Amino acid sequence: SQQGEEDPQALSIQEGENATMNCSYKTSINNLQWYRQNSGRGLVHLILIRSNEREKHSGRLRVTLDTSKKSSSLLITASRAADTASYFCATDGNDYKLSFGAGTTVTVRA
């Protein structure tokens, strides 16, 4: 079942701009993960944030987690055409099974 819900469903930005997408979930988690999927391909793990962490960085990615609001955000700074993809949040509860949201489709215009 899907626990995470991403917002917005789609996002179109100019190259060089920042892209922000949000994820909300319903039940308690051990960690929250973000994945990228290029069209017709498998998912690639981007970043994991544990329930006791509030913010994490990896290159041009910044993830925040607010467990009191059951929400997370993914920020991609200085976007590039290669960032065009769908982005999914996934929550890991106590059973090590990931539940994925429906994703945010990001289009970066040159």
Added chain:
Amino acid sequence: SQTIHQWPATLVQPVGSPLSLECTVEGTSNPNLYWYRQAAGRGLQLLFYSVGIGQISSEVPQNLSASRPQDRQFILSSKKLLLSDSGFYLCAWSAPPGQGGYGYTFGSGTRLTVV
């Protein structure tokens, strides 16, 4: 390094025909293995997961089954395909709990079209 292989990449099968999708993992032992299905423009639905040889858990009732005959091999099967089985099937592995390496590694997927 760990790698995951999934095949075939695309498959067109008639309704009522059998199905066998295979996934193998290299470079790790005792992985957790997963089969997900993704409908067009949607998120991923967990179909099966396995924490060891012969140990299969099903998440949704369906026309599909899974088997794990070897530690690093995970097979998705059907005896008779339905039109509703069409979709993008993804295999993934993760390290067992307590062994670090959180995060899933996904295969490249199989696009199944049932006609």
